[in-house]
Amino acid sequence: MITKSRICILAACLMLAGGVSGQVFDNLPDPIEDVNKVVDNTPDSIAKALMSRPKPGSTRRGANPVLFLIGNSTMRNGTRGDGSNGQWGWGYYANKYFNEDKITVENQALGGMSTRTFYTDLWPAVRQALKPGDWVIVSIGHNDGGEFFDQRRARAVIPGVDPDTCYVGFSQRTQRQDTVYSYGNYLRRYVAEIRAAGANPILMSLTPRDAYDDKGRIVRKPQTEWAAYVAAIEGVPFVDLNEISGAKLDSYSHWKEQYHFMGDKIHTSKFGAEMNAQSAAEGIWQSHNPQLKPLQAMMRNMPADHYDVKREAGKPVVFFTGDSTVKNADKDDDGMWGWASQAQTVFDESKITLVNAARAGRSTRTFIKEGLWDKVYNSLQPGDFVTIQFGHNDICPITDKKARGVIPGTKDTLHVYHLDNDTYEVVYSFGWYLKKMIDDVREKGATPILVSLTPRNEWPEGRIERRDDSYGKWYREVVGQTGVEFVDMHNISADFLDKKFAVKKLPEDKEKAKAKVAEIKEKAGKYFKKDHTHASKIGAQMNAQSMAKGLRQNGSELAKYLKK
Numbered sequence: 072m073i074t075k076s077r078i079c080i081l082a083a084c085l086m087l088a089g090g091v092s093g094q095v096f097d098n099l100p101d102p103i104e105d106v107n108k109v110v111d112n113t114p115d116s117i118a119k120a121l122m123s124r125p126k127p128g129s130t131r132r133g134a135n136p137v138l139f140l141i142g143n144s145t146m147r148n149g150t151r152g153d154g155s156n157g158q159w160g161w162g163y164y165a166n167k168y169f170n171e172d173k174i175t176v177e178n179q180a181l182g183g184m185s186t187r188t189f190y191t192d193l194w195p196a197v198r199q200a201l202k203p204g205d206w207v208i209v210s211i212g213h214n215d216g217g218e219f220f221d222q223r224r225a226r227a228v229i230p231g232v233d234p235d236t237c238y239v240g241f242s243q244r245t246q247r248q249d250t251v252y253s254y255g256n257y258l259r260r261y262v263a264e265i266r267a268a269g270a271n272p273i274l275m276s277l278t279p280r281d282a283y284d285d286k287g288r289i290v291r292k293p294q295t296e297w298a299a300y301v302a303a304i305e306g307v308p309f310v311d312l313n314e315i316s317g318a319k320l321d322s323y324s325h326w327k328e329q330y331h332f333m334g335d336k337i338h339t340s341k342f343g344a345e346m347n348a349q350s351a352a353e354g355i356w357q358s359h360n361p362q363l364k365p366l367q368a369m370m371r372n373m374p375a376d377h378y379d380v381k382r383e384a385g386k387p388v389v390f391f392t393g394d395s396t397v398k399n400a401d402k403d404d405d406g407m408w409g410w411a412s413q414a415q416t417v418f419d420e421s422k423i424t425l426v427n428a429a430r431a432g433r434s435t436r437t438f439i440k441e442g443l444w445d446k447v448y449n450s451l452q453p454g455d456f457v458t459i460q461f462g463h464n465d466i467c468p469i470t471d472k473k474a475r476g477v478i479p480g481t482k483d484t485l486h487v488y489h490l491d492n493d494t495y496e497v498v499y500s501f502g503w504y505l506k507k508m509i510d511d512v513r514e515k516g517a518t519p520i521l522v523s524l525t526p527r528n529e530w531p532e533g534r535i536e537r538r539d540d541s542y543g544k545w546y547r548e549v550v551g552q553t554g555v556e557f558v559d560m561h562n563i564s565a566d567f568l569d570k571k572f573a574v575k576k577l578p579e580d581k582e583k584a585k586a587k588v589a590e591i592k593e594k595a596g597k598y599f600k601k602d603h604t605h606a607s608k609i610g611a612q613m614n615a616q617s618m619a620k621g622l623r624q625n626g627s628e629l630a631k632y633l634k635k
Contacts (some may be wrong), residue, residue, distance in 0.1 A: 092298050107423045112605050124152075128200030130175040136204040137177050138169060138366075141189060141261070142211045144182030145278040145347070148338060150179065154495045158338040158488045161278065161347035173369040176207070185214040185226035186257040188475075200284055203269030205367055208351070209261050210275035212254060212294040213337065219251050220244075222353060226250060229253040249481035254294065258301045271362065272300040275354070277319060278347050281329060281336035289317040289328075308362050310354030322472060324510055335499070341497060347515065349375065376428055377443065377449040388424040389414075390447050392438065392508070393460035396525040396614070397429035400458070407605040410525070410614035411458075416634075417619040423632035426450075434475040435465040435504030440496075453516030456629050458618075459508050460560070462524035462542045465501050466531055477501045479541070481548040503551050504509035509555050517630060521546060522621075523561035525614050526568065528603040530591045533574040533584075535565045558621030568595055 074118055125148070131137050140162045147160040154163075155208065156493035162178035163324060169176050179197050181189070181369045189211055201207070217227045222243035229236055230257025242249035252260075258274060265272040275294040284290050302309035320328045331343030339347060348457045355363055356373045380388055391397055391411035399414035411427040428447050430438065438444050438461065447457065478484050481502025488498050499507075514520035523546050529536040531572045537543070543561060550557045577584040592603075597612035606614060624628040 080368060082092075090091075124179060124181060125177055126200075127177070127179060127197045127288050128202075128410075130177045131202075132171075134174055135172075136174050136202070136206060136369075138174055138206045138208065139201070139552045140165060140176065140178045140180055140181035141194070141197070141207060141209045143184045143189075143213050144180075144280070146180035146210060147178050147215060148182055148344075151207075154341060154490075154497070155487070156331045156334070156341070156487075157495075159341045159344035159495050160521035161339065161344045161351065164345050165351065166347035167348065168356075168370055168372050170369050170371045174366075182223070183214060183226075184211065185227045185228060186211050186254055186261075187215070187251060188224070188226040189624075190257055190260060193262075198264050199271045201265065201268035205264045205270035206270070206273065207261070207270055208273045208275050208310075209258065210277060210351075212277050212292075212298075213255060214296075220249060224336060227251065228257060230297075231255060232258075232300050234259060255301045258298060259305065261304050262301070262307055262428060264412070265447070265539060271366070273309045273355070273363075273366075274298045275309045278337075278339065278343075279313055279317040289320045289608055291317055306465065308355075308358060308360045310349050310351065311359065312347065312354060314349040314355055319346060319350065323514065326513070327507070327510055330507075344398045374448045376446045378428065380426060380450060382452070383424070384425060386422065387419070387454045387456060388426055388452070389429045389451075389456040389458065389459050389632070390426045390450070391460075392444070392447060393429040394433050394438075394463050395429075395431035395572070396463060397458075397460055399426045399431055399605060399611075402565040405502065405609055407600045407601075408611035410606065410609045410611040413445050413608070413612045413615040414618075416612055416631055417615050418468060419634050423456075429460075432464060432469065432473075432475075432478060433461070434623075435461045435475075435508070436465070436477050437475045439504060439507065445510070448515065449510050451512065451517045455515070455517040457508070457512045457522060458524035458558075459505060459512075460521045460524060462501075462538075466541075469498055477504060481505075481545050481552065483618075500543055502552070505546075505549050506553055509549070509553050518556070520558060520627070520629060521549060522558045522618065522620075524608065525604075526561055526565040528592055528595055530573070530588050530595070530598040533577045533587065533591065535568050535573065535595075537565055538560065538565065556625055556627060558618060558627075559615045560621060560623065561616060563621055567613060567617065568598065570620060571595070 081563055121286045126138060145160055146162040148158040149156050152160060161182060162180050168174040178587045181193060188212060214226055215228045219238055220240045220242045225242045225244035228251060231253050233253045234256050236253050238251040240249060276298050277292050279289050292313050295311060299309050328603055331340055331346060333340035356367060357369055377547040390521050396409055397411045400407050401405040410428060411429060414425050416580045424585060430443055464475050465477045466479060467476040474490050478498060478500040480500045482500055483503050485497050485499045488496055509519045525544055526535055546557060572591050577587055598607060598613055600607040619633050624635065
């Protein structure tokens with residue numbers, strides 16, 4: 072029988088003879104340099120990064136347990152983990168799914184760590200903070216390849232789950248003799264020490280990467296099998312995050328799959344990090360392992376937010392999305408109204424269900440960022456319709472308190488902005504956000520319909536303002552890029568108002584011209600309320616009629632559900 076020490080000695084001899092090659096792990100590339108001029112996985116950045124992570128156990132509230140997250144940059148990215156480099160780790164969003172009155176989530180992950188280096192460098196402090204009843208998710212392994220004892224990182228481990236195999240050598244990084252064990256060996260160590268503290272371990276597979284196999288599916292990682300094996304042997308709950316998120320990426324368009332990553336093929340954008348956080352929560356929530364019942368009782372926002380729509384056979388649902396011009400207070404006859412509040416005046420509700428999902432003050436960016444779009448997305452079924460109408464709030468300041476402005480245009484451009492509230496956000500173009508929504512709707516087997524913004528009560532040259540050189544141009548570019556159905560409410564409603572109130576020519580005298588414009592605005596004001604943008608109830612009904620007219624002109628499938 073070969074003993075553990077005997078295997079170590081043999082391995083050391085092999086290393087000295089040059090018989091050990093690089094290991095089969097992801098071996099992540101260096102992350103993007105953040106605003107602090109720091110790359111988060113090098114030794115000289117560790118001190119700054121450690122200061123940014125919470126002190127282990129410091130988030131504990133009274134006698135409540137803590138959920139500790141153990142991982143690398145896919146779980147916590149950047150020295151501050153705040154997206155300042157455009158990349159986010161999923162641990163930033165994990166607390167969304169846990170009731171903070173019952174448990175706190177503490178992201179102890181750090182970029183560049185492997186199962187080995189986290190165990191030697193960071194785990195001791197976490198282990199010391201553990202108390203009975205705590206929970207620990209271990210999802211780490213992206214950085215476990217490379218050289219065993221190099222000067223810069225010395226983080227590689229032995230692939231597989233052999234509990235005995237090890238390599239012995241001199242680590243140039245630590246300047247001392249070191250022993251390297253297998254991936255499975257390190258997982259066993261975490262499990263044993265978590266249990267010794269009276270806490271509860273959960274092993275979780277890694278996040279997927281932006282890579283396809285020969286069948287056109289997202290590559291599944293070998294560490295999944297190793298972690299699952301250790302979990303089974305040790306009797307530990309296992310969540311296959313790699314498969315849950317991988318299946319989602321497989322269901323997306325290639326365009327959508329790619330924007331879940333940022334900068335390279337492994338680190339995630341905000342969209343990717345949010346997806347992985349949700350996948351991790353789903354894996355815990357849907358598990359039948361009885362060990363997870365106490366943690367499941369402390370979860371929230373499960374299942375995902377959606378509209379509780381009464382579904383009837385053969386009766387589709389149309390979701391109206393947009394800003395206050397689509398949904399406003401919608402209750403005072405002499406107040407401001409959104410046109411979708413009057414959708415029942417043109418749609419036959421015996422044939423189609425109407426859901427007004429719009430929200431006042433929102434832009435494409437904030438409608439998505441605040442989860443309002445996800446609520447629609449989660450509610451969609453094949454055969455449904457979604458109208459998408461934004462613009463009034465999109466070309467606003469990008470970094471101010473409301474943080475709703477977007478980059479003008481329709482190219483797939485993006486930029487990391489430092490907002491006035493000292494947070495960071497990747498902001499995309501107006502057209503990009505529209506294309507995301509269109510793509511999402513199609514993914515669900517539903518039909519997207521792009522709708523141009525409502526006209527404003529502005530009358531340059533005695534005719535109503537047309538915004539065809541900005542929003543109108545961008546809408547049509549998106550139509551050209553996606554082939555989406557388009558209802559030009561802006562010009563249909565503008566034509567109606569021009570026919571009623573426009574003049575062919577204003578007086579040459581400037582004062583008289585100004586007075587004439589004021590007169591026109593006052594007359595047209597019956598269709599508006601309080602300002603030049605928001606509609607009165609009759610104005611909302613007029614815009615609803617414009618929607619119906621546009622659908623009929625298009626020969627739209629949705630037109631089948633209009634009143635005769």
